[in-house]
Each structure stands twice: as C-alpha cells, then as structure tokens.
Amino acid sequence: MSSTKYTLLLVDDDTNILEVLDARFSAAGFRTHKATNGQTALALLTSEQIDLVISDVKMPSMSGIELYAEMQQKSPGLPVIFLTAFGNIPEAVTAVQSGALDYLTKPFDGKTLVQKVKDFFAAGKTVPSQTGTNDVEEGSAGFIWGSSKPMVAIKEMVSRVASSDVNTLILGESGVGKECIAKAIHDASPRRNGPLIVVDCGSTPPGILESELFGHTKGAFTNAIQDKTGLIEAAEGGTLFLDEIGNISSEMQHRLLRFLEDRKIRRVGAIDEKQIDCRVLAATNADLTADIEEGKFRQDLYYRLRVVTLNLPPLRERRQDIPRLAKMFVQRHCNTYNIPVVHIPDSTMDWLEQLDWPGNVRELKNALEAGVVLCRNNTLLPEDFQLEQPTSKSRKEDSAPDQGSEFSLENSEREAIIRALRQTNGVQKSAAELLDISRRSIHYKLKKYDIQPSDYK
Known part of the structure; x- marks a missing residue:
C-alpha cells in the first residue's frame, strides 16, 4: 500500500x-x-x-x-x-x-x-453503514429471530455491527443464544470466509487458558514438547469469540487488554511478537459492572470489549416468539429422529407461553426434544414435558413454603429478598443496598429462588 x-x-x-x-x-x-x-x-x-x-x-x-x-x-x-x-x-x-x-x-x-x-x-475498508447493508437471514447461524420487538431491534443491530470490525460484547442469561448471535455476526461480516474460533473461557482452567489463547513454544513449560499455535493466532483473518469472558483471571485480563490495544501476541516462552488481524466478540451472563465495582474485572478491559453492546432478552420477555420457536424446534427434532410430524395443540402452546423458562431458548429446545420423543399419537401435551418447575406455578404468586421447611434459612432469605423488592418497588440495586449485599449476589439469588423483580413494581 x-x-x-x-x-x-x-x-x-x-x-x-x-x-x-x-x-x-x-x-x-x-x-x-x-x-x-x-x-x-x-x-x-x-x-x-x-x-x-x-x-x-x-x-x-x-x-x-x-x-x-x-x-x-x-x-x-x-x-x-x-x-x-x-x-x-x-x-x-x-x-x-x-x-x-x-x-x-x-x-x-x-x-x-x-x-x-x-x-x-x-483493507480498503469503509465506515460501517448506519442503515445496515448486511442483511441477517432468518435461521442464519441456526438462530430463530422471531418477530418480537426486542428481537427485531437485535437483528437490526447485528446487521449494522456485522459490517465493521468493532469489538462487540454480547450480554444475556444462560441459554438465550449468545454464541448463535456471534456466529450470525461473523456470517454476515466481510470476514465470513475466515475462521470463527470459539473459546469457552468459563470451562478452561486459568493455567491452561493462556497457552490455549496465545500458544506456546517448545520447552516453554513441562510437557510443551512442540510449538503450539494459540486460538487467537488461529483466528487470523476471521473472528475470535470469547465466551464467558467474565470468568478469566486478572492476569489474563491484562494480557487480553494488551492484545486488544495493539493486536499483537507473544506465545508463552517466545521473545518475538506477532501481529494478528482478527475481529473480537465476547459474551457473558455475568454482571460485569458489579464485578468492576468489586475489583474483579478491569474497567479498561470492559470499555475495550463493549465498544458495542448487544443485550439479548430472556425468553420470558419475548413470549410472542415462543410459538414460532416451538414449531421450528419440533420440526427439527422430528427430522433428527425420523418421527412423523408432531402436532402442538393450541392449549399446549398457550401453556408453553405461560412458563418462565429460566433456561431460556436452550431449555425450550431441550424440553421439546423430550416431548417429541415421549408424546403419544403425535400430539404434544403438557404431561409429555419433563420440566423441573411446577407446571401450575403462577409467576404472579409468591410460593408458600412447605410445612416441613417453614423455618428453613432458604425460605427466610427468600422472604427477605421479596420484602426488600416490595419496599424498593422492584429496583434490584436498591434492594441489594437494603439487604447489604452486592448487585451480583442479588442477581444470583433472584435466579436461585425464581423471583421476578417486575412482580413487585
């Protein structure tokens, strides 16, 4: 040039x-x-x-x-x-x-x-179009977008983000489809012909993650019997997706920040650096802002990762998409198991729409897989689903404790959280301050006890 x-x-x-x-x-x-x-x-x-x-x-x-x-x-x-x-x-x-x-x-x-x-x-690049020139197809990356307002907005944002190399942080509860969104961005980007390298930061031990990401040279440590290319280097010309980024150690946070700043890596045990050209996407279900307040996550790394942020809504906030998702999953499961077409009656669909789905789209998909296999006469009924949550539970009612556990610590904790939410009109941050616990802790406990803050507004 x-x-x-x-x-x-x-x-x-x-x-x-x-x-x-x-x-x-x-x-x-x-x-x-x-x-x-x-x-x-x-x-x-x-x-x-x-x-x-x-x-x-x-x-x-x-x-x-x-x-x-x-x-x-x-x-x-x-x-x-x-x-x-x-x-x-x-x-x-x-x-x-x-x-x-x-x-x-x-x-x-x-x-x-x-x-x-x-x-x-x-690279002959141009500034990303603000109207979104790269369309994201329905079903791309195996993801079913649906027609709910939040998902229409997410789809439009993905189209706009895909045309650039901007770092993007994908947030959302477990099971909402963060990896599918990352794949949709990659598939709609100019890097679509390059590799998409997925790194599960949550399940990789800290001592191994450094070598996995940056690679190592022969003899760098015990059992390093040959040179190894790291996953960052493997993403050259494509996209690097760092899943569960909130779980990496402080040392890895520092090394990752350095890479994001200058796009250079140094293998473990090496002297020379190497320039890498790849797009970086990251995802987490953790509250990184709370982790920053508690000193567990670097603020500068957070800013570098979340140049653009995509917040994926949980399934309970996009209930109108459940019928479309359910029909698509049932069709796929029938094809996979070579089963005749399974029918979903309106009563079953209404029942599916009323459930909270704490495991989100992943839970719905797995539940339907079990239902397709277990149903009789090729018709899905509520009793065909193997769900942990009670099928008759109402989201708007507080569950009464069992007689035998009336004085358990868990019930006392649950009631204390509910009282705090009522007193603060459902504001999680204020409720956490009232209970003298961190925002991360109350987020965890809300999920543990299946409490919806919006019920107390």
Missing part, C-alpha cells in the same frame, strides 16, 4: 502531541494537515480533501465529540480515530457506537496507531 495517496487531518490542542503525530505519519508516507482546535479542523475539511481524521477527545471550546458531530454533517462517513485519556473513554465509546472507526487511550503507542491507519487503508 502506498501511503502517499492518503491525507490525514490531525487534531489536538497539545502542540507537542500534534508534532509527534505529524512526524510519525509523515515518516510513514502520509500527507498531513494539523489543527489545534475544532474550528480550524472544520475549515480544513472544507478546503482540503481529507481521507481520515485523528482527533483528541478532550479539547477546549469544541471537544472531539462535538467536532465529530459537525463532521458527520459536512462529510458523512469520514473515518475518525479518537485519542482519549482513560477518564474520557465512555465518550469515545459512544462516538464509536455512532460510527467512528476506533479509539486509543493515552499514552498511546505511535507505531500501533500508524499500523492501525495503514491496515484500514490496506
């Missing part, structure tokens, strides 16, 4: 940083224009042909975010990379969510920044 055909606009009120940037990019062969404030930058955008902007976030008179908003009016789609201090990361993240290319935190590595710009132009 010849850098000489590209012109950069460098914007920073610190003239020392501006001169360093100018020297770096001029030495790399780029043409440059400099501006110490937003007004000058806007004037240069009018008078010069600019291919990419690098701007500080915190500037007097007009901030980098305000400049970006003005630029979108004058030059829609112009790629922008922000330079920001740690305290201004949320603003930079918001800008990237609105279409900016990326951000780097100060102090930044000049070589990394230059390489990022080179890679952008070398």
Whole structure:
C-alpha cells in the first residue's frame, strides 16, 4: 500500500502531541494537515480533501465529540480515530457506537496507531453503514429471530455491527443464544470466509487458558514438547469469540487488554511478537459492572470489549416468539429422529407461553426434544414435558413454603429478598443496598429462588 495517496487531518490542542503525530505519519508516507482546535479542523475539511481524521477527545471550546458531530454533517462517513485519556473513554465509546472507526487511550503507542491507519487503508475498508447493508437471514447461524420487538431491534443491530470490525460484547442469561448471535455476526461480516474460533473461557482452567489463547513454544513449560499455535493466532483473518469472558483471571485480563490495544501476541516462552488481524466478540451472563465495582474485572478491559453492546432478552420477555420457536424446534427434532410430524395443540402452546423458562431458548429446545420423543399419537401435551418447575406455578404468586421447611434459612432469605423488592418497588440495586449485599449476589439469588423483580413494581 502506498501511503502517499492518503491525507490525514490531525487534531489536538497539545502542540507537542500534534508534532509527534505529524512526524510519525509523515515518516510513514502520509500527507498531513494539523489543527489545534475544532474550528480550524472544520475549515480544513472544507478546503482540503481529507481521507481520515485523528482527533483528541478532550479539547477546549469544541471537544472531539462535538467536532465529530459537525463532521458527520459536512462529510458523512469520514473515518475518525479518537485519542482519549482513560477518564474520557465512555465518550469515545459512544462516538464509536455512532460510527467512528476506533479509539486509543493515552499514552498511546505511535507505531500501533500508524499500523492501525495503514491496515484500514490496506483493507480498503469503509465506515460501517448506519442503515445496515448486511442483511441477517432468518435461521442464519441456526438462530430463530422471531418477530418480537426486542428481537427485531437485535437483528437490526447485528446487521449494522456485522459490517465493521468493532469489538462487540454480547450480554444475556444462560441459554438465550449468545454464541448463535456471534456466529450470525461473523456470517454476515466481510470476514465470513475466515475462521470463527470459539473459546469457552468459563470451562478452561486459568493455567491452561493462556497457552490455549496465545500458544506456546517448545520447552516453554513441562510437557510443551512442540510449538503450539494459540486460538487467537488461529483466528487470523476471521473472528475470535470469547465466551464467558467474565470468568478469566486478572492476569489474563491484562494480557487480553494488551492484545486488544495493539493486536499483537507473544506465545508463552517466545521473545518475538506477532501481529494478528482478527475481529473480537465476547459474551457473558455475568454482571460485569458489579464485578468492576468489586475489583474483579478491569474497567479498561470492559470499555475495550463493549465498544458495542448487544443485550439479548430472556425468553420470558419475548413470549410472542415462543410459538414460532416451538414449531421450528419440533420440526427439527422430528427430522433428527425420523418421527412423523408432531402436532402442538393450541392449549399446549398457550401453556408453553405461560412458563418462565429460566433456561431460556436452550431449555425450550431441550424440553421439546423430550416431548417429541415421549408424546403419544403425535400430539404434544403438557404431561409429555419433563420440566423441573411446577407446571401450575403462577409467576404472579409468591410460593408458600412447605410445612416441613417453614423455618428453613432458604425460605427466610427468600422472604427477605421479596420484602426488600416490595419496599424498593422492584429496583434490584436498591434492594441489594437494603439487604447489604452486592448487585451480583442479588442477581444470583433472584435466579436461585425464581423471583421476578417486575412482580413487585
């Protein structure tokens, strides 16, 4: 790639940083224009042909975010990379969510920044379309989207996210389909022909995870009898999906942050680093904000992972999708087991829609699999399902304790949580403060006792 055909606009009120940037990019062969404030930058955008902007976030008179908003009016789609201090990361993240290319935190590595710009132009990339040019097909990645309002919004967001390389954090309870969403993003992206590497951070022991992700050299440790390529390196040209990212150790959090910042890895036992080109997606069912408050998860890593966040709703919040999901799963199970078509009566479908499904879509799928195998006369009835939760339970009623366990600690704890929710109108954070427990703890206990905060609003 010849850098000489590209012109950069460098914007920073610190003239020392501006001169360093100018020297770096001029030495790399780029043409440059400099501006110490937003007004000058806007004037240069009018008078010069600019291919990419690098701007500080915190500037007097007009901030980098305000400049970006003005630029979108004058030059829609112009790629922008922000330079920001740690305290201004949320603003930079918001800008990237609105279409900016990326951000780097100060102090930044000049070589990394230059390489990022080179890679952008070398790939012939464009800024992601805000209207979503990559359509996500129904049933893509084995995922059934449904027609509920939250899932229509998620599908549209996936289409927009897929066309870019932006880091994306997928949140949601266990069983909602986070891995399917990651596959849908990959399949709709320009990297679709590259590998999709899935890493289960939750089940991999911390001592092994480092070698799994980064690889190792022969002799790096006992039993390292040959060189091993890590999963990050295996994702070259494709997508790396880090599932259950909330479970990684503090040491791995640091190493992963370094990789996300400069896209370089060093195998365990190696000296040289290697540049890796892959897109990173991550997922968790943990409350990372609570983990940050408790010092268990790095805030800077959280910001880097969640440039864009997708919150997948639990099945109980998209009940109108259950009939479509149920019919599709039944059809698949019948095909798998070579069983004649199984019918779902309206009464059974109504019953399915009333259940809370704590295991979400995964639980529904597994329950239907059992029902298809066990049903009689090719007709699914409620008694054909092997569910742990009582079939007659109402979501709006508090379960009465058994006579024999009236004074158990679990019942006392459950009642205390319910009283706290009633007193705080169902606000989990306030209820946790009232009970003097963490937000993570109350989230766990709500799931344990199958308590719905919305019942107490």
